[in-house]
Amino acid sequence: MTNATGIGDPLKMHATAVSIAGAGLMLCGKSGSGKSDLALRLIDRGAALISDDYVDIRRTGDRLFLSPPSRLAGKLEVRSLGIFDQDHVSDIALKLIVKLDDNPDRFPMDKQTMILLGITIPFCTLNAMENSASIKAELALQRIVQEAGKI
Structure with a gap:
């Protein structure tokens, strides 16, 4: 387990991650929820693969x-x-977690965050099988990056 200084073994999560314009987006969900499929669509739109199926996270x-x-x-x-070989990137800062669910809330009322290794990370919930899921993921990440620039 990683401690607050980043010393130690990384946390391994069952997830898929891509980088969009240098910002890390991690897709989480049960097996068969569409993590790899959504990542493939994001890669087709210009994202870079970080990892599929499992992701190492270090603080x-x-x-x-x-x-x-x-x-x-x-x-x-x-x-x-x-399984296909794909160019990939490493050591990308996590900016957004996308939780995959078949029936996400239409209008989530509260700003959604989760704490991972003691760090608060924004998240949103999407249905990976919707045609617009890749665009929605990009829009959510864009909003997070823009809001962080205003702080």
Whole structure:
């Protein structure tokens, strides 16, 4: 487990992560919820793969960084076709967590955050199987990055 200074083993999460314009977006959900599929659509729109299926998260100061476990680096599962080699990036700062759910709230009333390794991270909930899910994920990340720039 990683401590507050970033010393120690990274936290390994069952998730998929991509980088959009240098900002890390982590997709979380149960098996079959569409993590890899949504990542594939985001990559098609210009995102870079960080990791598929499992993500290593380490804390450095007040930031969290995403990297692939070595055995999964550059691998992306494409359902019904198999595992494909994919360019990937590492050590990308986590900016947004997207929780995947078949029936997300239409208008969440509160600003959604979760605490991961002692750091508060914004999250949103999307249905990965909606045609617009990749655009919604990009819009949510764009909003988070813009709001952080105003602080």
